[in-house]
Amino acid sequence: MEEEAGITPELIEVRADERFDEARLAAYLRNGLPGSDQPLTVRQFARGKANLTYLLIYGDPRTPTREYVLRRPPLGPVAPGSHDMAREYRVLATLWRAFPLAARAFLFCDDESVLGAPFFVMERRRGVVVQGVIPPEFGGGENPVANRKLSEVVVDTLAEFHAVDPDSAGLGDLGYPEGFIQRQLQGWLGRWRRASHAPNPLVDELSLWLEETMPASPAPTLLHNDWRLDNMAVHPGDPGRCVAVYDWDMCTRGDPFADVGTLMACWFDPDEQSIILDLMPTRSRGFMTRREAICRYGRKSGRDISNMHWYLVFGTFKLGVILQQIYIRWLRGQTKDDRFSRMGQDAALLFELAADRRSV
Numbered sequence: 001m002e003e004e005a006g007i008t009p010e011l012i013e014v015r016a017d018e019r020f021d022e023a024r025l026a027a028y029l030r031n032g033l034p035g036s037d038q039p040l041t042v043r044q045f046a047r048g049k050a051n052l053t054y055l056l057i058y059g060d061p062r063t064p065t066r067e068y069v070l071r072r073p074p075l076g077p078v079a080p081g082s083h084d085m086a087r088e089y090r091v092l093a094t095l096w097r098a099f100p101l102a103a104r105a106f107l108f109c110d111d112e113s114v115l116g117a118p119f120f121v122m123e124r125r126r127g128v129v130v131q132g133v134i135p136p137e138f139g140g141g142e143n144p145v146a147n148r149k150l151s152e153v154v155v156d157t158l159a160e161f162h163a164v165d166p167d168s169a170g171l172g173d174l175g176y177p178e179g180f181i182q183r184q185l186q187g188w189l190g191r192w193r194r195a196s197h198a199p200n201p202l203v204d205e206l207s208l209w210l211e212e213t214m215p216a217s218p219a220p221t222l223l224h225n226d227w228r229l230d231n232m233a234v235h236p237g238d239p240g241r242c243v244a245v246y247d248w249d250m251c252t253r254g255d256p257f258a259d260v261g262t263l264m265a266c267w268f269d270p271d272e273q274s275i276i277l278d279l280m281p282t283r284s285r286g287f288m289t290r291r292e293a294i295c296r297y298g299r300k301s302g303r304d305i306s307n308m309h310w311y312l313v314f315g316t317f318k319l320g321v322i323l324q325q326i327y328i329r330w331l332r333g334q335t336k337d338d339r340f341s342r343m344g345q346d347a348a349l350l351f352e353l354a355a356d357r358r359s360v
Contacts, residue, residue: 009046010045010046010047010129011043011044011045011046011055012043012044012045012046013043013044014042014043014044014054015044017075018044018052018075020115020116021115022040022042024114024115025040025042025070025114025115026040028109028111028114029056029107029121032107033066033068033106033107033121034066035058035059035065035066036058036066038058038059038065038066039058039059040056040057040058041056041057041058041061042054042055042056042057043055043057045069047129047131047230051071051072051073051074051083051085051247051249052071052072052073052074052075053069053070053071054069054070054071054072055067055068055069055070055124056068056069056070056121067124068106068121068122068123068124069103069121069122069123069124070119070120070121071085071088071119071120071122071249072085072115072116072117072118072119073085073117073118083249084249084250085108085117085118085119085120085249086108086110086118087248087249087250087251088105088120088248088249088251089105089108089120090174091105091171091174091248091251092104092105092120092122092248093105093106093108094169094170094171095164095169095170095171095222095248095251097168097169097170098164098165098168098169098170099160099161099164099169099245101157101160101161101232101242101243101244101245102244102245102248103122103123103124103125103244103246104122104123105120105121105122105123106120106121106122106123107120107121108120125233125243125244126233126243127233127234127235127236127242127243127244128233128234128235128236128239129230129232129233130150130229130230130234130239130280130281131229131230131279131280132230132279132280132281133281134146134147134150134281134284137236138150138239141281141284141285142285143286144284144285144286145286146239146286147281147284147285147286147287148286148287148288149238149239149240150229150234150239150240150281150287151282151286151287151288151293152240152288152296153232153234153239153240153241153242154227154228154229154232154263154280155263155288155293155296155297155300156296156300157232157242157245158224158227158259158260158263158297159297159300159301160300161222161224161245162221162222162256162259162301163221163301164221164222166221166222166253169222171222171251171253174222174251174252174253175223175252175253175254176252176253177220177252177253177254177255180217180220180252180253180254180255180258181214181217181254181255181258182214184254184258184314185210185211185214185314188314188317188318188321189207189210191321191325192207192321192324195321195324195325195327195328196324196328197327197328197331197344200348200351202348202351202352202355203320203351205355206313206317206351206354206355209313209358210310210313210314210317213310214310215307215310217254217255217257218255218256218257218303218304220253220254220255220256221253221254221256222251222252222253223250223251223252223253223254223255223256223258223259224245224247224248224250224251224259225250225251225252225258225259225262226247226250226262227259227260227262227263228262228263228266228279228280229279229280229281230279230280231245231246231247232244232245232246233245233246256301256303257303257307257308257311258311258314260294260297260308260311261308261310261311261312261314261315262315262318263293263315264290264293264294264308264311264312264315265312265315265316265318265319266279266280266282266315266319267280267282267290267293268282268283268290269282269283269289269290270283270289275346275349275350275353290312290360291360294308309357309358309359309360312357312360313354313355313357313358316350316353316354316357317350317351317354319350320347320348320350320351320354321347323343323344323346323347323350324343324344324347326340326343327340327341327343327344327347328344330343331344
């Protein structure tokens with residue numbers, strides 16, 4: 001039914017090229033986790049696009065004794081500092097105490113002979129993950145009340161997360177919050193320079209604008225760094241109730257508006273042309289407009305949102321750079337996937353959108 005409705009199923013058989021030696025894993029985990037002395041069945045979560053995520057089922061798969069989730073980096077070379085399983089484990093081993101929507105991590109392994117890469121194991125949280133399409137249980141996009149709740153829960157949960165005291169979460173020394181947004185900006189400008197294939201005067205103009213108008217950051221908070229609706233799960237019976245937040249491998253401390261800008265960059269209003277595949281169903285009837293969402297975050301967090309347009313532009317610029325990075329890999333023959341052949345055009349359109357959003 002999920003596939004017929006155009007919705008990716010939650011679990012699939014492990015993809016052929018993403019399999020591993022399950023017997024070796026079972027032996028490594030045996031007696032290290034409650035229930036791990038039982039027979040192990042492994043399935044794969046279908047939705048992940050970067051890190052690979054698997055469900056570990058102990059006992060009879062129809063009536064499991066225990067279930068856990070295993071996370072590991074994607075196959076192939078991994079850029080330094082990205083897909084950091086040790087960081088994600090460190091965060092999830094303690095964050096759950098102060099922010100219960102974060103699943104608890106139990107075990108980390110950096111012995112690559114077990115799986116071929118570092119990995120960690122955490123608890124399983126059940127809920128509905130909403131991607132670009134609102135699922136049938138919430139009205140398939142036709143229920144404005146459910147749609148409104150989905151738009152509110154992604155904002156409210158972010159404000160709740162930003163209210164967590166890093167010290168109380170055991171993460172008071174995570175990252176380097178001083179100068180965070182400056183380093184972020186310079187890092188993304190560098191990524192653009194390395195991925196560009198032709199001069200783009202608009203990007204040069206945007207880069208200068210971002211550097212010259214960068215606002216002073218508020219007091220630092222914990223940051224997720226990839227906050228979107230599809231990185232959380234909501235209760236099957238209530239789209240306004242978050243039950244879990246996922247993908248913590250880039251968690252750090254820094255400017256909280258960086259998270260808001262990431263979220264708002266892919267929040268398209270009904271009258272706004274989407275340039276990339278919708279990451280969130282923000283045009284659905286009843287969904288808050290982007291401005292409403294920004295104002296709601298301001299009210300919930302108590303923060304001054306008067307400089308939010310800068311973070312919106314920066315977030316949109318980052319999306320453009322990401323597409324350009326994918327496109328240059330195709331252009332250089334590092335990937336043969338022809339779906340990437342138009343991403344250079346899409347990146348250019350995102351830079352135009354970023355420029356337009358300076359006046360939002």
